[in-house]
Amino acid sequence: MSMASATDATLVHPGGSPETEEKAFGFWIYLMSDAIIFALLFMTYLVMFGNTAGGPEAKDVFSLERAAAETFLLLMSSTTFGMASIAAARADRERVVMWLVVTVALGLGFIFLEFSEFRGMIAEGAGPSRSGFLSAFFTLVGTHGLHVSIGLIWIVTMLAQIGMKGLSVPVLSRLYRLGLFWHFLDIIWVAIFSIVYLPGLL
Amino acid sequence: MDFFGRLTLDSLPFYSAIAASGAGVTVLGGLSVVALITYLGAWKALFGEWLSSLDHKKIGIMYVVVALVMLMRGFIDAAMMRSQQAVAFNSDGYLPPGHFDQIFSSHGTIMIFFMAMPFLSGIINFVMPQQIGSRDVAFPFMNAVSLWLTAAGAGLVLISLVIGKFSTAGWTGYPPYSGPEFTPGVGVDYWLWAVLISGIGSTMSGINFLVTILKRRAPGMTMFRLPLFTWTVFVAAILMIFAFPALTVACVMLALDRTLDFHFFTNAGGGNMMNYINLFWLWGHPEVYILILPAFGVFSEVVAVFSQKRLFGYISLVLATMAIGILSFTVWLHHFFTMGSSETVNSFFGIMTTIIAVPTGVKVFDWLLTMFRGRLIFKPPMLFTIGFLVTFVIGGLSGVLLAMPPVDYLMHNTTFLIAHFHNMIIPGVLFGYLAGYMFWFPKAFGFKLNEWWGTASFWCWIIGFYLAFMPLYVLGLMGMPRRMEHYDIAAWQPHLIVAAIGAFIIFLGIVCLGVQLWVSVRDRRSALDVSGDPWNGRSLEWLTASPPAPYNFAVLPKVEAIDAFWDMKARGVAYVQPKEYEPITMPKNTLIPLLVGGTAFVFGFAMVWWIWWLAVATLAFIGGLVIFRSFDDDPDFTMPASTVQAIEDRRYEQLAKHPANEMADEPGYAGDPSPDPLPEGAR
Numbered sequence: 001m002s003m004a005s006a007t008d009a010t011l012v013h014p015g016g017s018p019e020t021e022e023k024a025f026g027f028w029i030y031l032m033s034d035a036i037i038f039a040l041l042f043m044t045y046l047v048m049f050g051n052t053a054g055g056p057e058a059k060d061v062f063s064l065e066r067a068a069a070e071t072f073l074l075l076m077s078s079t080t081f082g083m084a085s086i087a088a089a090r091a092d093r094e095r096v097v098m099w100l101v102v103t104v105a106l107g108l109g110f111i112f113l114e115f116s117e118f119r120g121m122i123a124e125g126a127g128p129s130r131s132g133f134l135s136a137f138f139t140l141v142g143t144h145g146l147h148v149s150i151g152l153i154w155i156v157t158m159l160a161q162i163g164m165k166g167l168s169v170p171v172l173s174r175l176y177r178l179g180l181f182w183h184f185l186d187i188i189w190v191a192i193f194s195i196v197y198l199p200g201l202l
Numbered sequence: 203m204d205f206f207g208r209l210t211l212d213s214l215p216f217y218s219a220i221a222a223s224g225a226g227v228t229v230l231g232g233l234s235v236v237a238l239i240t241y242l243g244a245w246k247a248l249f250g251e252w253l254s255s256l257d258h259k260k261i262g263i264m265y266v267v268v269a270l271v272m273l274m275r276g277f278i279d280a281a282m283m284r285s286q287q288a289v290a291f292n293s294d295g296y297l298p299p300g301h302f303d304q305i306f307s308s309h310g311t312i313m314i315f316f317m318a319m320p321f322l323s324g325i326i327n328f329v330m331p332q333q334i335g336s337r338d339v340a341f342p343f344m345n346a347v348s349l350w351l352t353a354a355g356a357g358l359v360l361i362s363l364v365i366g367k368f369s370t371a372g373w374t375g376y377p378p379y380s381g382p383e384f385t386p387g388v389g390v391d392y393w394l395w396a397v398l399i400s401g402i403g404s405t406m407s408g409i410n411f412l413v414t415i416l417k418r419r420a421p422g423m424t425m426f427r428l429p430l431f432t433w434t435v436f437v438a439a440i441l442m443i444f445a446f447p448a449l450t451v452a453c454v455m456l457a458l459d460r461t462l463d464f465h466f467f468t469n470a471g472g473g474n475m476m477n478y479i480n481l482f483w484l485w486g487h488p489e490v491y492i493l494i495l496p497a498f499g500v501f502s503e504v505v506a507v508f509s510q511k512r513l514f515g516y517i518s519l520v521l522a523t524m525a526i527g528i529l530s531f532t533v534w535l536h537h538f539f540t541m542g543s544s545e546t547v548n549s550f551f552g553i554m555t556t557i558i559a560v561p562t563g564v565k566v567f568d569w570l571l572t573m574f575r576g577r578l579i580f581k582p583p584m585l586f587t588i589g590f591l592v593t594f595v596i597g598g599l600s601g602v603l604l605a606m607p608p609v610d611y612l613m614h615n616t617t618f619l620i621a622h623f624h625n626m627i628i629p630g631v632l633f634g635y636l637a638g639y640m641f642w643f644p645k646a647f648g649f650k651l652n653e654w655w656g657t658a659s660f661w662c663w664i665i666g667f668y669l670a671f672m673p674l675y676v677l678g679l680m681g682m683p684r685r686m687e688h689y690d691i692a693a694w695q696p697h698l699i700v701a702a703i704g705a706f707i708i709f710l711g712i713v714c715l716g717v718q719l720w721v722s723v724r725d726r727r728s729a730l731d732v733s734g735d736p737w738n739g740r741s742l743e744w745l746t747a748s749p750p751a752p753y754n755f756a757v758l759p760k761v762e763a764i765d766a767f768w769d770m771k772a773r774g775v776a777y778v779q780p781k782e783y784e785p786i787t788m789p790k791n792t793l794i795p796l797l798v799g800g801t802a803f804v805f806g807f808a809m810v811w812w813i814w815w816l817a818v819a820t821l822a823f824i825g826g827l828v829i830f831r832s833f834d835d836d837p838d839f840t841m842p843a844s845t846v847q848a849i850e851d852r853r854y855e856q857l858a859k860h861p862a863n864e865m866a867d868e869p870g871y872a873g874d875p876s877p878d879p880l881p882e883g884a885r
Contacts, residue, residue, distance in 0.1 A: 018417070022340050026413045029443060033405055036447040040484075044455070044466070044477055051472030053465070129463035132472030139458065139466075157829050170835045 020173040027177045031184050034147075038188050041140040042195060051132035058133075058200030061126045063117070067197040070113050071189065074148075077106035078186040085179050093167055096175075100155055100162075103182070107152045114145045137196065144192060147185050154178050207812035208388070213366045220301060225364040254791040256342035257752060258327045261349050263646055265324030266639065268353055272316040275360070277712060279309035281705050284670070288702035290688035291695040302687040303370035304389065308359060310373025311393060315400055316356040318493050318627075321635040323352070323407050326435050326496060329642055330411065332743035332750065333429045335420025335759045335766070340413040342789040343837065348403040348410065350799020355400030358806045362392040366810070369393035372685070374482060375456065377467035377475045382460045388810050391460060395806035398453045401446050408442025411435055420742070422761035426520070429741040429765075430513060433520050434499030437527040438492045444531075445488035452481035461812070479541065483534035491530040493627070495523060497634025498565060501587045504637050505569050506765075507737050508584035509576025510872040515568040516764060522561035522568075529558040539610045548607040555605035559598055566595060577872040579865075581737070582656030586637035589664045590629040597625030600675065618678020621671045628667055636663075636715075643722075644731040648748045652725070655718030662711030670704025673697035731864065732856055738865040738875075740765040745776060747853050753786045753841065756850050772875040779854045783846040787838045794831050798824055 049058070080103045087095035118138065121127060128138035158178060161171050215221040239245055252260055282305050286295040297305070331339055339345050362368040369389040371380035380390045415428070415436045428436070456478065458464040465471035467478045506513040513519065535543060535551040543551075569591060578584065600622040604610050613619060636659075644650045677697050682689070722729065735744040745767050746754050757780050763769035770776040801820045808816035865871055 022413060022417045025417065026341060026409055029409045029412060033409065033443045033447055036444055037451055040448055040451045040481065044451075044481075047477060048466075048472065048474060051465075051474065053470070053472035055472075128458075129465065129471075132465040132468075132474060135455075135458065135464035135466050135473075139455065139464070153825070153829075157832060161833065164833075165835065168835065174832065 017169070020169065020176075023173060024176060024180075027180055031180060034184070035188075038140075038143070038191075041136075041143060042191065045136040045140045045196065048132045048136040051136075053131035053133075055131040055134065056124075056126045058137075058196075061121050061124070061134075062197055062200045064197065064201050066113060066117055067193060067201075070110055070117075071193050073106045073110040073113065074186055074189050077103045077110065078183055080106060081179055081182050085175070088167060088172060088175055091167055093162065096167065097159060097162060100159055104152055104155050104159075107148055107155070111145060111149060111152070114141070118142070141192060141196065144185065144188055147181075147188075151178070151182055151185060154181070205813075205815075207808070207814070209365070209811040209813065213388075215364065215367075218298070218301065220297065221363075221367075228360055228363045249793070250791070253796050254793045256338075256346050256789040256791060256795075258331050258339050258342065258345060259646065259750060259754075261345055262324045262326070262328030265320045265327060265349055265352070268356055269317050269321035269324060269635075272312050272320070272356055272359075274712070276309055276312035276317050277709065279305045279312065281709060283309065284698075284702040284705040287686065287689075287698045288695070290686075291692060291698075292688075292690050294688055297687065299687045300367075300370060303372075303685070304368045306685050307369045307372050307389075307393065308362075311369075311396070312356075312359060313627075314373060314489070314493075315397055316352070316359060318631055318635070319400065319404060320352055320356070321639075322438075322493060322496055323348070323404070325500070325635060325638045325642070326407075326411060326438075328646060329638070329743055330432050330435050331414060331418065332645075332746055332754055333432045333741050334415060334418060334423055335742045335755060335761065336414065336418035337753050337755060337758075337786070337788065338418075339410050340417055341410050343792070343795065343831070344406050345410050346792075346795035347798050348407045350795050351403030351406075351802055352400045354799045354803035354806065355396040355398075355403070357803045358392055358396040358399070358810070361807070362389070362396075366392065374486070376482075377456060377459070377478050378469050378473075380456060381468055382463070383468065391457070391810040394453050394457050394460070395809050398450065398457070399802050399806050401449050401453070404442055405446040405450070408439045408446065411439035412443065415439070420755075420758045420761055423742075423766065424761075426517070427761055427764050427766065429499075430502035430516065430519055430523075431496065431499030431741075434495040434502075434523050437523050438495045441488045441492045441495075441527055441530060445485045445492065447485075448481050449485035449489075452478055452485070455481075457809075461809070476541065479538055480534070483537045484531075486537065487534040488530045490626075491526055493631045494634075495526065497631050497638075498523070500634045500638040500641070501569060501590060503741065504583045504587045504641055505572050507641075507739055508579045508581055508587075509573045510579070510738070511572055511576040512740075512765060512768075513568070514571040514574075515564075518564055519568050522564040525561040526558060529554060529561070533558060536605060536610070539607045540614045545607070552605050552607050552610075556602055559602050559605075562598060566591060577870050579868055579870050581640075582651070582653060582660055583637040583641040585657060585660040586633040586640075586663075589660060590633045590637075593625065593629035593633075593664065593667065597622060597629065600625060613678060615683055616678035617674040617682050617684055620684050621674035621678060624667075624671050624674075628663075628671075633663070641737070642743070644736045645734070645743060645746070645748050645750070647726075648731055649722065649726040650729040650731055650736055652718050652722045652729070655714050655721055659711045659714035659718060662707050662714055666704045666707030666709075666711055668704070669707060670701050673701045673704075732860040733864055735767075736864050738863055738871075740768040742767050745770070751846075751849050751853075752788060753846070756780070756783055756786070756846050768875050777854075777857055779850065783843045783850065785840045785843045786846055787840045789837055790839050792831075792837070794827055798827055801827070 080099050084096050084099035084103065087099060121134075126134055128135045155178065158171070158175055161174070165171050215225045239248060252264065255261065282297065283302070286297045286302060289295050327339070327345065331337070359368070366388040369375060369380070369385075369392060371385060371390055371393070373393075375390060375393055378384060415432060419428075455464070455466040459466050459468060459473070465473040467473050467475040469475075502513055502519060532554045533551055535547065536555045539548050539551070569587075600618070604613055604619065604622055640651050640656050674697075677694055680691075680693065680697075682691075682694055731748040734746055734748040734750075736748070737744070742759055742761070745759060759766065759770070767776065801824050805817055805820035805824070808814070808820060863874065866874075
């Protein structure tokens with residue numbers, strides 16, 4: 001694999017070489033499979049929405065302010081990742097690093113808010129073992145949070161790779177797939193906000 | 203905090219002689235393999251050339267080895283059940299109920315997840331890239347990770363025989379019985395983690411196969427020139443990608459119920475066990491077709507080659523395969539008609555289930571018409587194919603019967619159902635894989651398997667099958683429930699004795715397979731496959747050497763027709779050596795996939811026994827391995843053109859010495875490939 005520097009084409013269409021194109025395609029397929037996992041978790045949540053077993057209901061435990069703040073952080077992180085992609089297409093290594101660092105900070109903020117939400121709920125006796133409804137809530141939102149955490153580890157790994165290797169073709173190819181992953185999680189979060197938090201509170 | 207979680211010395215199987223001897227056989231089996239490798243001094247070769255290999259052909263062969271080992275284990279379970287039921291009339295037999303329950307649970311689990319799935323992945327891995335004229339799968343590293351995750355799952359099932367107990371909840375693990383309230387031990391956890399870990403491997407295999415077929419086809423190999431086996435793999439791969447998430451979700455939820463006191467499927471606390479059953483079969487029914495479609499593909503290849511005719515109705519076979527793939531997602535509820543759905547819902551799924559028999563019927567007619575006016579050669583793979591055709595139709599008919607909800611209400615949970623699905627899976631899946639094993643063995647190892655023993659094995663399998671399962675249809679109609687440890691109805695016993703005899707004859711069939719392998723290796727020099735085309739084959743895998751060079755094709759073939767290789771032979775271009783070669787890039791060997799699998803095994807073990815520190819440590823280690831690998835920008839090596847030239851020169855030298863067509867001396871040989879195979883309308 002050649003170590004030629006990036007062009008716009010490699011980033012927008014990762015068809016720079018058949019190999020990177022194949023990897024991007026495979027990653028799309030993986031995302032489809034992952035989307036099925038989330039679809040099934042959403043279905044389970046909807047089916048179990050009323051199974052509160054006499055415990056707290058959605059409106060007792062959700063906070064619109066917190067959900068709005070989480071949404072803001074994650075959507076902003078998607079935007080900043082987009083900025084990193086643009087910088088990568090221009091082969092501007094410093095900007096890429098800067099935007100990725102901002103993305104990590106926003107992602108960490110999201111994880112912190114989610115973690116404190118979970119901890120608060122468990123402390124109030126609204127943990128996942130309280131009822132079927134809460135089991136489904138924690139699993140759905142927790143699975144998304146787990147994905148975001150893995151995404152953060154991946155971004156940090158990519159920062160290290162950019163530091164060591166620069167914006168080489170393999171690094172750009174991984175950055176492209178990481179972008180797909182990060183934006184995918186954003187879409188899932190939009191669904192969580194609209195299917196879990198909004199109907200639960202309104 | 204307990205350092206070893208809930209693992210104590212009491213977990214060793216000294217509570218019963220049978221359990222202890224099972225453990226003893228497992229441990230001795232493992233030790234004797236270690237001893238044999240040491241005796242042969244083969245450790246270095248094993249790690250250097252096999253366990254670290256990313257070559258799709260070697261990975262395929264290792265998958266099949268796992269499958270054959272697990273076939274033995276799964277069969278021993280079956281033999282124990284059959285012998286227990288043969289003697290357990292008004293008596294306890296020799297197996298206590300708890301142990302009997304473990305045996306039927308592990309039999310189903312092993313046969314589906316650790317026999318059929320690895321056998322399937324193995325044959326696909328070995329054959330499919332060669333059929334499409336590719337040098338490897340799209341993601342060789344991920345391919346090896348899939349293999350070792352599957353092996354890790356198989357290892358968990360095996361070790362449950364030695365440390366602790368296996369699940370008693372059946373291969374489907376229905377809650378609430380499989381929940382923490384009713385089954386608190388480690389058995390269900392062994393089942394869960396074995397299935398989960400291997401299931402992740404299967405999802406990745408599905409992605410790999412799909413991308414390979416879409417992106418790695420040789421020049422000219424359009425989708426509608428793909429061999430039918432590859433078509434069935436294509437559809438099975440899509441099913442793997444879309445169905446396995448449902449299994450993952452169901453198993454993770456059950457694991458959360460069991461370990462962290464969640465309430466997905468519990469009786470109390472707002473759980474709903476029907477969610478599990480829906481999720482499980484949302485995977486479970488497509489899974490049936492994941493297993494059987496590639497077997498249909500094998501039959502399609504075998505029937506054309508040994509009828510010495512082009513496959514009849516290629517397009518209709520492709521369309522039928524796709525139709526089955528889509529319909530397979532619309533029938534899952536027929537696994538639980540009796541669990542309280544309304545008659546409207548039951549009717550819908552009953553109708554869909556009968557409809558899925560239509561494309562399957564199309565396939566059966568296509569195979570029959572391929573044989574029609576063909577010059578049949580009865581090699582063992584062809585015998586398995588014909589045995590499949592006859593037997594599978596009977597199983598299909600009983601399936602159409604069960605598809606009617608009112609009938610299902612009567613037959614549900616009886617041995618009639620057991621007879622039905624064994625009637626589908628043994629001829630439909632296992633015969634297909636065994637036919638594939640004997641068909642492609644010469645390609646893998648360069649010599650043919652002994653035909654006499656292969657034929658003997660076929661007859662044992664098919665006679666044993668009928669004796670073992672036809673009585674179960676009768677017993678089901680007599681009202682015998684499945685999974686009975688003992689019974690007090692005298693009329694059942696004669697049928698169960700016949701079934702046990704059938705199981706014994708199947709055992710002879712397995713022995714024949716072993717003898718066949720032994721005899722063939724011993725006499726390999728008299729059955730060498732020099733040309734690489736032992737059966738006068740039709741698709742591209744027969745163009746490569748036997749065994750193929752690491753790169754399969756020194757120069758990628760140019761495809762101009764269906765049955766690409768047959769067409770090349772007919773045009774006389776199959777064996778023309780190119781003037782010069784180019785260097786070829788291939789993946790380097792690495793031990794990381796083996797390490798990932800081994801660590802996943804320890805992780806599963808830690809989760810079963812609640813050894814939390816170990817679970818966290820192993821998971822972090824796997825993450826570290828993946829990150830470490832991602833830093834490697836140079837995972838390939840390039841074989842220089844001169845090396846390729848040397849390998850190919852040797853091959854063409856051999857070809858010049860021997861006749862290219864090893865089938866020409868066969869009685870009933872229908873003639874060399876001609877430029878114009880029988881036109882479609884002439885039949």
